[in-house]
Amino acid sequence: MNLETNRNKKRLLMKIISKIGLLFFVALVFSLVFTGCSLPEEEKKDVLKILEIRESLSNKGQTNKLALLLTDDFPNRKEYLDQLKYRNFYFTEYDYSINLINFISYNPLTKKAVATIDFDLTFKQPEDPAPTLLLGKIENVTLIKEKIGWKIDNIEEIKDSGRKIVPQLVHDIFYPLDTRKTALSNNDFQLFESVIHPDFVSRNELLSDFKENAEVFSNINYALKGRKLISVSTDEKNAEVIQYFDLAFKTKEGGISEKLENQKEVVSLKKSDDGTWKIIGGLR
Secondary structure (H helix, E strand, O other), X not given: OHHHHHHHHHHHXXXXXXXXXXXXXXXXXXXXXXXXXXXXXXXHHHHHHHHHHHHHHHHHOOHHHHHOOEOOOOOOHHHHHHHXXXXXXXXXXXXXXEEEEEEEEEEOOOOEEEEEEEEEEEEEOOOOOOOEEEEEEEEEEEEEEEOOEEEEEEEEEOOOOOEEEOHHHHHHHHHHHHHHHHHHHHOOHHHHHHOEOOOOOOHHHHXXXXXXXXXXXXXXXXXXXXXXXXXXXXXXXXXXXXEEEEEEEEEOOOOOEEEEEEEEEEEEEEEOOOOOEEEEEOOO
């Protein structure tokens, strides 16, 4: 009798274990399937907006507003916000710039999405001649949709990602660009010629145009509005810089003024044999 009872108990236990195993398996399958789901387009727009707002608030140092984008469970929430606040106080320049956002997972059951972000970080310490650049850094950002909308639940920076460009190299690359700006303002042909690389395509034509402009215009004002070092070769002999500027000029005859606003140029630079950087492309 006891033997039969034990057998029945074992059968019942095996059935329970089997059902639990089946439920676990189904839950696992559902989790794997839904995690691989694509984030719906409407939701994607909302998430991208949150990430763009975070980018803007981080650069402005508005941590009080940034706090509203973070969940209550964000790891080390206070420390993260304090660190951003201190960065903006200490650094004379600070810029977090997103290059690319890629959504790698979305679970509609938990309303959780994970995005991989490729970004650049620029910061300048008071004693440095130029900013330090961290190019191509990677971070994984987890977002959760709450009742009031999407919020950031975690930010995990991938260690050893990206590439560091030291301040002195940044300074050396920017120097010919600043020299060219001075040359334009003063109609200084020799100064302009000194920063144009011998291998610049149509170099003679470029220099000839400068001379002609100097004869026509009494004042050329190149107003730099923004600048970003977008690439440096691994051997540190080639670089590309994007610049945003307004250009104003006045003719000598009649003094007519003209202005070109919101201009953009991508300038290529190359390190010369003497160790100085010179412009090798991108000028019109």
